[in-house]
Amino acid sequence: MNKNELLRSLPKIDELLKEKILIEEMQKNSRTLILQCIRESIEQYRNGIINEEITEFTHEDIIKTILSCISKKNDLHLKRVINATGIIIHTNLGRSILCDEAIKNVIQIASGYSNLEYNIDKGCRGSRYDHVEELIKELTGAEAAMVVNNNAAAVLLVLNTLCKDKEAIVSRGELVEIGGSFRIPDVMSFSGAQLIEAGTTNRTHLYDYENNINENTGVLLRVHSSNFKIIGFTERVPLKDLVQLGKKNNIPVIEDIGSGTLIDFTKYGFHYEPTVGNSIKEGVDIVTFSGDKMLGGPQAGIIIGKKHLIEKIKKNQLTRALRIDKMTLAALEGTLKMYLNEEKAIENIPTLYMLLTPKEVHKKRGEKLKRKLRGLNNFTFSLEQDYSMVGGGSMPEETIETFVLKINSNKYKAWEIEKSLRKNIIPIITRVNKEQVIMDLRTIDDDDFNVISEAFKVMDKL
Numbered sequence: 001m002n003k004n005e006l007l008r009s010l011p012k013i014d015e016l017l018k019e020k021i022l023i024e025e026m027q028k029n030s031r032t033l034i035l036q037c038i039r040e041s042i043e044q045y046r047n048g049i050i051n052e053e054i055t056e057f058t059h060e061d062i063i064k065t066i067l068s069c070i071s072k073k074n075d076l077h078l079k080r081v082i083n084a085t086g087i088i089i090h091t092n093l094g095r096s097i098l099c100d101e102a103i104k105n106v107i108q109i110a111s112g113y114s115n116l117e118y119n120i121d122k123g124c125r126g127s128r129y130d131h132v133e134e135l136i137k138e139l140t141g142a143e144a145a146m147v148v149n150n151n152a153a154a155v156l157l158v159l160n161t162l163c164k165d166k167e168a169i170v171s172r173g174e175l176v177e178i179g180g181s182f183r184i185p186d187v188m189s190f191s192g193a194q195l196i197e198a199g200t201t202n203r204t205h206l207y208d209y210e211n212n213i214n215e216n217t218g219v220l221l222r223v224h225s226s227n228f229k230i231i232g233f234t235e236r237v238p239l240k241d242l243v244q245l246g247k248k249n250n251i252p253v254i255e256d257i258g259s260g261t262l263i264d265f266t267k268y269g270f271h272y273e274p275t276v277g278n279s280i281k282e283g284v285d286i287v288t289f290s291g292d293k294m295l296g297g298p299q300a301g302i303i304i305g306k307k308h309l310i311e312k313i314k315k316n317q318l319t320r321a322l323r324i325d326k327m328t329l330a331a332l333e334g335t336l337k338m339y340l341n342e343e344k345a346i347e348n349i350p351t352l353y354m355l356l357t358p359k360e361v362h363k364k365r366g367e368k369l370k371r372k373l374r375g376l377n378n379f380t381f382s383l384e385q386d387y388s389m390v391g392g393g394s395m396p397e398e399t400i401e402t403f404v405l406k407i408n409s410n411k412y413k414a415w416e417i418e419k420s421l422r423k424n425i426i427p428i429i430t431r432v433n434k435e436q437v438i439m440d441l442r443t444i445d446d447d448d449f450n451v452i453s454e455a456f457k458v459m460d461k462l
Contacts, residue, residue: 001056004281006049011062019063025070034055037069066123081427082448085435086402089392093429095292095299096392102297102334110271116326129314131329136304139262140287141280144310146303147291147332148322154301155184155256156191157322159219161313162252162286164192166218171204171236172197174223184223184256186243193218203235206245213249215310220246221373222225222255222284224274242285250287253308259394260289260302262339263346268356276304279329285309293392296351297335298328354442357399362441369441372453375461378411388442400442412459417435424455 001009016022026034041062048054080276083093098106119126129146136145148154159168168188176186176199188195196217199208209220221240246253261275273294273310279287286309291300301322303313313319324332338345347353366383374382384406387399409417417437421428428451431438439452 003049003052006054007046010042010045011059012048013042016062016066021063022066025067029070029074033070033073034066037066037073037347041065042067071354079427081429082445082451083443084428084430084439084452086386086388086404086431086438086443087391088351088388088400088443089293089390090393090443091392093345096401098298098331099296099338099349101338101348102331105330105334106327110327114326114330116329120433128323129327129331132333132336135333136302139336139339140276140304141305142287143307144305146310146314146319147324147329148300148301148303148319149324151202151256151258151260151288151290151301152187153322156187157301157313157316157318158254158286158288158303159188159191159193159221160318161316162254162309163218167196167212167214167216168193168219168221168254169196169198169212169217170221170223171199171208173201173204173236174197174221174225175221176225188221199235204237205235206237206241209237209242213245213251217251220251220253222253224258225255238280238283239282246285247283252306253283254286255279255284255288257287259293259295259392260291261294263342263352265355265395270355271395273395280304280368284414287315291332293336293394294351295335296349298331298333300324300328303328304420340410354388357442359385359403363403365444365446366405367440368446369444369449369452370405372407372449373456376456378409378460379456380408382406382408386438386440388440401439402442404441405439407439417459421455422457424451425449428452428455450452 013035017034021337022034022038043055044065045054045062081092081093085093087093087094115125115126116131117128118124119130124423132147134146135147148157168182170188175195185195196212198204198212222239222242243253245251257274257276257279259273261273262277264275265271265273276287276289284305286303286305288301288303289295291297291302300302303310335349338348346356363383370381370383373379382405383403385402386402388402389400390398405418407414412420413438414432414435418430418432421430421437428448431440444452
Protein backbone atom coordinates (compact mmCIF):
# COMPACT_ATOMS: atom_id res chain seq x y z
CA MET A 1 0.00 0.00 0.00
CA ASN A 2 1.10 3.55 -0.61
CA LYS A 3 1.24 6.25 2.03
CA ASN A 4 -2.33 7.52 1.51
CA GLU A 5 -3.77 4.01 1.61
CA LEU A 6 -1.97 3.28 4.84
CA LEU A 7 -3.30 6.49 6.39
CA ARG A 8 -6.86 5.64 5.32
CA SER A 9 -6.55 2.16 6.80
CA LEU A 10 -5.91 3.50 10.30
CA PRO A 11 -8.88 2.54 12.50
CA LYS A 12 -11.28 5.13 13.92
CA ILE A 13 -11.31 5.81 17.65
CA ASP A 14 -14.97 4.71 17.98
CA GLU A 15 -14.14 1.38 16.33
CA LEU A 16 -11.27 0.74 18.70
CA LEU A 17 -13.44 1.51 21.72
CA LYS A 18 -15.62 -1.46 20.74
CA GLU A 19 -12.69 -3.89 20.92
CA LYS A 20 -13.32 -6.48 23.63
CA ILE A 21 -9.87 -6.22 25.14
CA LEU A 22 -10.12 -2.42 25.41
CA ILE A 23 -13.59 -2.69 26.95
CA GLU A 24 -12.02 -4.97 29.56
CA GLU A 25 -9.26 -2.41 30.14
CA MET A 26 -11.92 0.24 30.80
CA GLN A 27 -13.14 -1.87 33.72
CA LYS A 28 -9.69 -1.44 35.30
CA ASN A 29 -8.77 2.05 34.06
CA SER A 30 -10.54 5.32 33.39
CA ARG A 31 -12.12 5.95 29.98
CA THR A 32 -10.02 9.11 29.78
CA LEU A 33 -6.78 7.12 30.03
CA ILE A 34 -7.93 4.59 27.39
CA LEU A 35 -8.90 7.38 25.00
CA GLN A 36 -5.58 9.11 25.55
CA CYS A 37 -3.66 5.93 24.73
CA ILE A 38 -5.77 5.27 21.62
CA ARG A 39 -5.17 8.81 20.34
CA GLU A 40 -1.44 8.69 21.09
CA SER A 41 -1.06 5.29 19.40
CA ILE A 42 -2.96 6.37 16.27
CA GLU A 43 -0.89 9.55 16.13
CA GLN A 44 2.29 7.46 16.50
CA TYR A 45 1.30 5.34 13.48
CA ARG A 46 0.19 8.37 11.48
CA ASN A 47 3.55 10.13 12.00
CA GLY A 48 5.41 6.90 11.23
CA ILE A 49 3.55 6.53 7.92
CA ILE A 50 4.08 10.17 6.93
CA ASN A 51 7.81 9.92 7.72
CA GLU A 52 7.98 6.58 5.86
CA GLU A 53 9.15 4.82 8.99
CA ILE A 54 6.09 2.53 8.92
CA THR A 55 5.29 0.80 5.64
CA GLU A 56 2.95 -1.88 6.93
CA PHE A 57 1.01 -2.82 10.05
CA THR A 58 -1.88 -4.94 11.22
CA HIS A 59 -4.89 -4.17 13.37
CA GLU A 60 -3.32 -6.36 16.08
CA ASP A 61 -0.17 -4.22 15.96
CA ILE A 62 -2.20 -1.14 16.85
CA ILE A 63 -3.99 -2.93 19.69
CA LYS A 64 -0.63 -4.05 21.11
CA THR A 65 0.67 -0.47 20.93
CA ILE A 66 -2.41 0.81 22.79
CA LEU A 67 -2.07 -1.86 25.49
CA SER A 68 1.63 -1.04 25.86
CA CYS A 69 0.73 2.62 26.28
CA ILE A 70 -1.84 1.78 28.98
CA SER A 71 0.69 -0.37 30.82
CA LYS A 72 3.33 2.37 30.66
CA LYS A 73 0.98 5.05 31.97
CA ASN A 74 -0.04 2.80 34.86
CA ASP A 75 3.59 2.13 35.74
CA LEU A 76 5.13 4.19 38.54
CA HIS A 77 7.60 6.78 37.27
CA LEU A 78 9.72 6.62 40.43
CA LYS A 79 10.68 2.96 40.65
CA ARG A 80 13.14 0.56 42.15
CA VAL A 81 16.27 -0.14 40.11
CA ILE A 82 19.17 -2.54 40.55
CA ASN A 83 22.46 -0.71 41.04
CA ALA A 84 25.16 -2.83 39.40
CA THR A 85 27.55 0.11 38.87
CA GLY A 86 29.66 -0.41 42.00
CA ILE A 87 29.06 3.20 43.09
CA ILE A 88 27.74 2.72 46.61
CA ILE A 89 26.29 6.16 47.35
CA HIS A 90 24.95 6.77 43.83
CA THR A 91 23.33 10.22 43.75
CA ASN A 92 21.39 9.49 40.53
CA LEU A 93 20.06 6.23 41.98
CA GLY A 94 18.84 7.59 45.30
CA ARG A 95 22.05 7.52 47.38
CA SER A 96 21.85 5.42 50.54
CA ILE A 97 19.55 2.41 50.99
CA LEU A 98 17.66 2.48 54.28
CA CYS A 99 18.21 -0.23 56.87
CA ASP A 100 15.34 -2.54 57.84
CA GLU A 101 14.73 -0.74 61.13
CA ALA A 102 14.36 2.60 59.34
CA ILE A 103 11.96 1.11 56.78
CA LYS A 104 9.90 -0.50 59.55
CA ASN A 105 9.66 2.84 61.35
CA VAL A 106 8.56 4.66 58.18
CA ILE A 107 5.79 2.13 57.48
CA GLN A 108 4.57 2.31 61.07
CA ILE A 109 4.50 6.11 61.16
CA ALA A 110 3.14 6.60 57.63
CA SER A 111 0.25 4.18 58.11
CA GLY A 112 -1.32 5.98 61.07
CA TYR A 113 -1.27 8.99 63.34
CA SER A 114 1.84 9.77 65.36
CA ASN A 115 3.15 12.03 68.12
CA LEU A 116 5.05 14.11 65.57
CA GLU A 117 4.48 17.37 67.45
CA TYR A 118 2.75 16.09 70.56
CA ASN A 119 4.35 15.52 73.95
CA ILE A 120 2.72 12.35 75.29
CA ASP A 121 4.16 12.75 78.82
CA LYS A 122 2.90 16.31 79.26
CA GLY A 123 -0.23 16.04 77.11
CA CYS A 124 0.58 19.19 75.12
CA ARG A 125 2.18 20.39 71.91
CA GLY A 126 5.74 19.14 71.41
CA SER A 127 8.63 19.64 69.00
CA ARG A 128 9.37 17.33 66.09
CA TYR A 129 13.09 17.73 66.82
CA ASP A 130 12.70 16.02 70.20
CA HIS A 131 12.37 12.61 68.52
CA VAL A 132 16.01 12.57 67.39
CA GLU A 133 17.78 15.36 69.29
CA GLU A 134 18.79 13.33 72.35
CA LEU A 135 19.98 10.49 70.12
CA ILE A 136 22.11 12.82 67.99
CA LYS A 137 23.56 14.45 71.10
CA GLU A 138 24.52 11.05 72.51
CA LEU A 139 26.21 9.98 69.28
CA THR A 140 28.09 13.22 68.62
CA GLY A 141 28.71 14.81 72.01
CA ALA A 142 26.95 18.01 70.91
CA GLU A 143 24.97 20.24 73.29
CA ALA A 144 21.97 20.44 70.95
CA ALA A 145 20.76 19.34 67.53
CA MET A 146 18.07 19.85 64.90
CA VAL A 147 17.32 18.48 61.45
CA VAL A 148 16.21 20.04 58.14
CA ASN A 149 15.57 18.54 54.71
CA ASN A 150 19.16 18.42 53.37
CA ASN A 151 22.65 19.68 54.09
CA ALA A 152 22.47 22.61 51.65
CA ALA A 153 19.38 23.75 53.58
CA ALA A 154 21.30 23.30 56.83
CA VAL A 155 24.14 25.56 55.64
CA LEU A 156 21.65 28.10 54.29
CA LEU A 157 19.69 28.19 57.55
CA VAL A 158 22.77 28.45 59.78
CA LEU A 159 24.28 31.31 57.76
CA ASN A 160 20.97 33.13 57.48
CA THR A 161 20.56 32.95 61.26
CA LEU A 162 24.10 33.77 62.36
CA CYS A 163 25.51 35.81 59.49
CA LYS A 164 22.77 37.64 57.60
CA ASP A 165 24.06 41.03 56.41
CA LYS A 166 27.44 40.14 57.90
CA GLU A 167 30.68 38.70 56.54
CA ALA A 168 31.52 34.99 56.46
CA ILE A 169 35.23 34.29 56.09
CA VAL A 170 36.06 31.07 54.21
CA SER A 171 39.21 29.69 52.61
CA ARG A 172 39.32 30.15 48.85
CA GLY A 173 40.23 26.47 48.52
CA GLU A 174 36.92 25.46 50.17
CA LEU A 175 34.51 27.20 47.79
CA VAL A 176 33.22 23.90 46.46
CA GLU A 177 30.45 22.96 44.06
CA ILE A 178 28.20 20.51 45.89
CA GLY A 179 26.72 18.98 42.73
CA GLY A 180 24.08 19.83 40.16
CA SER A 181 25.69 23.31 39.86
CA PHE A 182 24.85 24.18 43.50
CA ARG A 183 27.84 26.06 44.85
CA ILE A 184 28.83 27.16 48.34
CA PRO A 185 29.27 30.83 47.27
CA ASP A 186 25.75 30.85 45.80
CA VAL A 187 24.23 29.26 48.91
CA MET A 188 26.06 31.83 51.04
CA SER A 189 24.84 34.70 48.89
CA PHE A 190 21.23 33.48 49.08
CA SER A 191 21.50 33.24 52.88
CA GLY A 192 22.29 36.95 53.11
CA ALA A 193 25.89 36.39 54.20
CA GLN A 194 28.68 38.24 52.43
CA LEU A 195 31.47 35.95 51.27
CA ILE A 196 35.01 36.96 52.24
CA GLU A 197 37.68 34.76 50.65
CA ALA A 198 40.80 33.99 52.65
CA GLY A 199 44.12 32.67 51.38
CA THR A 200 44.64 30.99 48.02
CA THR A 201 43.28 27.90 46.34
CA ASN A 202 46.05 25.64 47.64
CA ARG A 203 47.35 27.43 50.75
CA THR A 204 45.46 29.22 53.51
CA HIS A 205 47.12 30.29 56.78
CA LEU A 206 45.63 31.37 60.11
CA TYR A 207 46.68 34.97 59.44
CA ASP A 208 44.60 34.93 56.27
CA TYR A 209 41.50 34.57 58.46
CA GLU A 210 42.81 36.93 61.14
CA ASN A 211 43.62 39.72 58.68
CA ASN A 212 40.04 39.68 57.35
CA ILE A 213 38.29 39.86 60.74
CA ASN A 214 36.50 43.15 61.45
CA GLU A 215 33.46 44.45 63.35
CA ASN A 216 31.12 43.09 60.64
CA THR A 217 32.48 39.50 60.68
CA GLY A 218 29.63 37.10 61.44
CA VAL A 219 31.23 33.65 61.26
CA LEU A 220 34.38 31.78 60.35
CA LEU A 221 33.25 29.08 57.91
CA ARG A 222 35.09 25.85 57.20
CA VAL A 223 33.91 23.57 54.37
CA HIS A 224 35.12 19.99 54.10
CA SER A 225 36.27 19.25 50.54
CA SER A 226 34.57 15.86 50.55
CA ASN A 227 34.23 15.53 46.77
CA PHE A 228 37.78 16.49 45.69
CA LYS A 229 41.37 16.65 46.93
CA ILE A 230 44.11 19.20 46.40
CA ILE A 231 47.54 17.64 46.73
CA GLY A 232 51.12 18.92 46.54
CA PHE A 233 52.08 22.37 47.84
CA THR A 234 49.12 22.85 50.19
CA GLU A 235 48.36 24.32 53.60
CA ARG A 236 45.16 24.24 55.63
CA VAL A 237 44.57 25.74 59.06
CA PRO A 238 44.09 23.05 61.73
CA LEU A 239 40.55 23.03 63.06
CA LYS A 240 41.64 23.64 66.67
CA ASP A 241 43.54 26.78 65.62
CA LEU A 242 40.52 28.14 63.77
CA VAL A 243 38.37 27.46 66.85
CA GLN A 244 40.84 29.33 69.08
CA LEU A 245 40.77 32.29 66.67
CA GLY A 246 36.98 32.30 66.82
CA LYS A 247 36.97 32.25 70.62
CA LYS A 248 39.55 35.01 70.80
CA ASN A 249 37.34 37.27 68.66
CA ASN A 250 33.95 35.98 69.94
CA ILE A 251 33.04 34.77 66.44
CA PRO A 252 31.25 31.43 65.90
CA VAL A 253 33.11 28.78 63.88
CA ILE A 254 30.82 26.90 61.51
CA GLU A 255 31.89 23.67 59.81
CA ASP A 256 30.07 22.11 56.87
CA ILE A 257 31.46 18.60 57.14
CA GLY A 258 29.46 17.32 54.15
CA SER A 259 29.00 13.56 54.26
CA GLY A 260 29.07 13.34 58.02
CA THR A 261 30.55 10.14 59.43
CA LEU A 262 29.93 8.84 62.93
CA ILE A 263 32.61 6.14 62.85
CA ASP A 264 36.36 6.27 62.26
CA PHE A 265 36.92 4.60 58.89
CA THR A 266 40.69 4.45 59.35
CA LYS A 267 40.06 1.45 61.62
CA TYR A 268 38.86 -0.41 58.55
CA GLY A 269 41.73 0.52 56.24
CA PHE A 270 40.22 3.63 54.65
CA HIS A 271 41.76 7.07 54.25
CA TYR A 272 41.00 9.51 57.06
CA GLU A 273 37.56 11.07 56.87
CA PRO A 274 36.78 13.63 59.60
CA THR A 275 34.11 12.47 62.02
CA VAL A 276 31.31 14.62 63.34
CA GLY A 277 32.25 13.81 66.93
CA ASN A 278 35.83 15.00 66.42
CA SER A 279 34.63 18.41 65.20
CA ILE A 280 32.55 18.81 68.35
CA LYS A 281 35.54 17.77 70.51
CA GLU A 282 37.68 20.39 68.79
CA GLY A 283 35.16 23.02 69.91
CA VAL A 284 33.42 23.91 66.64
CA ASP A 285 30.29 25.94 67.43
CA ILE A 286 28.02 24.55 64.69
CA VAL A 287 28.53 21.49 62.46
CA THR A 288 26.28 20.56 59.53
CA PHE A 289 26.22 17.25 57.64
CA SER A 290 24.08 14.99 55.45
CA GLY A 291 21.92 12.11 56.58
CA ASP A 292 21.89 10.19 53.30
CA LYS A 293 25.57 9.87 52.46
CA MET A 294 28.13 8.18 54.72
CA LEU A 295 25.57 8.12 57.53
CA GLY A 296 23.46 5.74 55.43
CA GLY A 297 20.08 7.23 56.30
CA PRO A 298 17.39 9.35 54.60
CA GLN A 299 17.98 12.70 52.92
CA ALA A 300 18.38 15.20 55.73
CA GLY A 301 20.58 18.04 56.89
CA ILE A 302 21.69 17.64 60.50
CA ILE A 303 22.75 20.69 62.51
CA ILE A 304 24.57 20.18 65.81
CA GLY A 305 26.52 22.37 68.20
CA LYS A 306 26.22 24.92 70.98
CA LYS A 307 22.76 25.00 72.57
CA HIS A 308 22.28 28.80 72.52
CA LEU A 309 23.06 28.89 68.78
CA ILE A 310 20.82 25.91 67.93
CA GLU A 311 17.94 27.54 69.85
CA LYS A 312 18.45 30.69 67.81
CA ILE A 313 18.45 28.69 64.55
CA LYS A 314 15.24 26.88 65.54
CA LYS A 315 13.46 30.24 65.86
CA ASN A 316 14.39 31.35 62.33
CA GLN A 317 11.29 31.62 60.12
CA LEU A 318 13.10 29.66 57.40
CA THR A 319 13.14 26.63 59.69
CA ARG A 320 9.49 25.89 58.97
CA ALA A 321 10.08 25.98 55.22
CA LEU A 322 13.09 23.66 55.49
CA ARG A 323 11.83 21.22 58.14
CA ILE A 324 11.66 17.48 57.57
CA ASP A 325 8.48 15.41 57.57
CA LYS A 326 7.42 12.52 59.82
CA MET A 327 8.64 9.79 57.43
CA THR A 328 12.14 11.26 57.24
CA LEU A 329 12.23 11.58 61.02
CA ALA A 330 11.13 7.95 61.39
CA ALA A 331 13.83 6.77 58.98
CA LEU A 332 16.50 8.92 60.61
CA GLU A 333 15.67 7.69 64.11
CA GLY A 334 15.79 4.07 62.94
CA THR A 335 19.18 4.67 61.31
CA LEU A 336 20.73 6.56 64.21
CA LYS A 337 19.73 3.90 66.74
CA MET A 338 21.92 1.42 64.87
CA TYR A 339 24.97 3.59 65.66
CA LEU A 340 24.56 2.99 69.39
CA ASN A 341 26.41 -0.27 68.61
CA GLU A 342 29.04 0.16 65.87
CA GLU A 343 29.15 -3.53 64.98
CA LYS A 344 25.40 -3.58 64.65
CA ALA A 345 25.51 -0.47 62.45
CA ILE A 346 28.06 -2.02 60.08
CA GLU A 347 26.06 -5.21 59.85
CA ASN A 348 22.64 -3.61 59.36
CA ILE A 349 23.10 -0.28 57.56
CA PRO A 350 23.43 -1.17 53.84
CA THR A 351 25.81 1.69 53.01
CA LEU A 352 28.26 0.67 55.74
CA TYR A 353 27.89 -3.03 54.91
CA MET A 354 28.67 -2.42 51.23
CA LEU A 355 31.63 -0.20 52.12
CA LEU A 356 33.23 -2.57 54.61
CA THR A 357 32.51 -6.16 53.48
CA PRO A 358 35.67 -7.96 52.26
CA LYS A 359 36.02 -8.58 48.53
CA GLU A 360 36.06 -12.36 49.15
CA VAL A 361 32.40 -12.16 50.21
CA HIS A 362 31.53 -10.66 46.86
CA LYS A 363 33.64 -13.19 45.00
CA LYS A 364 31.49 -16.01 46.43
CA ARG A 365 28.35 -14.07 45.59
CA GLY A 366 29.64 -13.54 42.05
CA GLU A 367 30.17 -17.27 41.65
CA LYS A 368 26.58 -17.84 42.77
CA LEU A 369 25.22 -15.32 40.23
CA LYS A 370 27.42 -16.79 37.51
CA ARG A 371 25.91 -20.25 38.16
CA LYS A 372 22.45 -18.78 37.69
CA LEU A 373 23.52 -17.47 34.28
CA ARG A 374 24.72 -20.84 32.96
CA GLY A 375 23.34 -22.31 29.76
CA LEU A 376 22.88 -19.10 27.78
CA ASN A 377 23.84 -19.37 24.12
CA ASN A 378 24.72 -15.78 23.34
CA PHE A 379 26.59 -14.62 26.44
CA THR A 380 29.79 -15.40 28.34
CA PHE A 381 30.50 -14.22 31.89
CA SER A 382 33.88 -13.84 33.58
CA LEU A 383 34.32 -13.10 37.29
CA GLU A 384 37.21 -10.69 37.79
CA GLN A 385 38.67 -8.42 40.44
CA ASP A 386 37.94 -4.71 40.10
CA TYR A 387 37.24 -1.59 42.16
CA SER A 388 34.08 -0.05 43.61
CA MET A 389 33.69 3.65 44.41
CA VAL A 390 32.11 5.33 47.44
CA GLY A 391 30.24 7.97 45.41
CA GLY A 392 27.90 10.71 46.58
CA GLY A 393 30.74 13.23 46.70
CA SER A 394 32.40 11.25 49.51
CA MET A 395 35.96 9.89 49.80
CA PRO A 396 37.02 10.76 46.22
CA GLU A 397 40.42 9.05 46.63
CA GLU A 398 38.99 5.79 47.94
CA THR A 399 38.81 2.69 45.75
CA ILE A 400 37.45 -0.52 47.24
CA GLU A 401 38.55 -3.89 45.97
CA THR A 402 35.62 -5.91 44.68
CA PHE A 403 34.60 -8.59 42.18
CA VAL A 404 32.60 -7.95 39.04
CA LEU A 405 30.98 -9.95 36.30
CA LYS A 406 32.20 -8.90 32.85
CA ILE A 407 29.76 -9.74 30.06
CA ASN A 408 30.55 -10.49 26.44
CA SER A 409 28.19 -11.57 23.67
CA ASN A 410 28.47 -13.14 20.24
CA LYS A 411 25.17 -11.52 19.26
CA TYR A 412 24.88 -8.14 20.98
CA LYS A 413 27.14 -5.14 21.26
CA ALA A 414 27.91 -3.80 24.74
CA TRP A 415 25.64 -0.77 24.32
CA GLU A 416 22.76 -3.02 23.25
CA ILE A 417 23.16 -5.18 26.37
CA GLU A 418 23.38 -2.11 28.58
CA LYS A 419 20.23 -0.63 27.02
CA SER A 420 18.27 -3.87 27.27
CA LEU A 421 19.16 -4.27 30.96
CA ARG A 422 18.30 -0.61 31.60
CA LYS A 423 14.91 -1.09 29.91
CA ASN A 424 14.12 -4.21 31.93
CA ILE A 425 10.86 -4.23 33.97
CA ILE A 426 13.07 -3.70 37.00
CA PRO A 427 15.85 -1.60 35.41
CA ILE A 428 19.37 -2.95 35.87
CA ILE A 429 21.92 -0.13 35.76
CA THR A 430 25.41 -1.26 34.73
CA ARG A 431 28.59 0.32 33.45
CA VAL A 432 30.41 -0.23 30.15
CA ASN A 433 34.18 -0.25 29.72
CA LYS A 434 36.19 -1.36 26.69
CA GLU A 435 33.16 -2.88 24.95
CA GLN A 436 32.28 -4.95 28.01
CA VAL A 437 29.24 -4.63 30.25
CA ILE A 438 30.30 -4.76 33.91
CA MET A 439 28.18 -5.64 36.95
CA ASP A 440 29.72 -4.98 40.36
CA LEU A 441 28.63 -7.47 43.03
CA ARG A 442 29.25 -5.01 45.87
CA THR A 443 26.12 -2.96 45.07
CA ILE A 444 23.89 -5.85 43.94
CA ASP A 445 21.65 -7.53 46.51
CA ASP A 446 21.26 -11.31 46.57
CA ASP A 447 17.52 -10.84 45.98
CA ASP A 448 18.38 -9.20 42.63
CA PHE A 449 20.07 -12.32 41.23
CA ASN A 450 16.84 -13.84 39.88
CA VAL A 451 15.85 -10.56 38.20
CA ILE A 452 19.25 -10.34 36.49
CA SER A 453 19.10 -13.98 35.44
CA GLU A 454 15.62 -13.60 33.90
CA ALA A 455 16.66 -10.43 32.04
CA PHE A 456 19.54 -12.28 30.35
CA LYS A 457 17.35 -15.29 29.55
CA VAL A 458 14.86 -13.02 27.77
CA MET A 459 17.68 -11.43 25.72
CA ASP A 460 19.09 -14.86 24.93
CA LYS A 461 15.79 -15.97 23.37
CA LEU A 462 15.34 -12.90 21.16
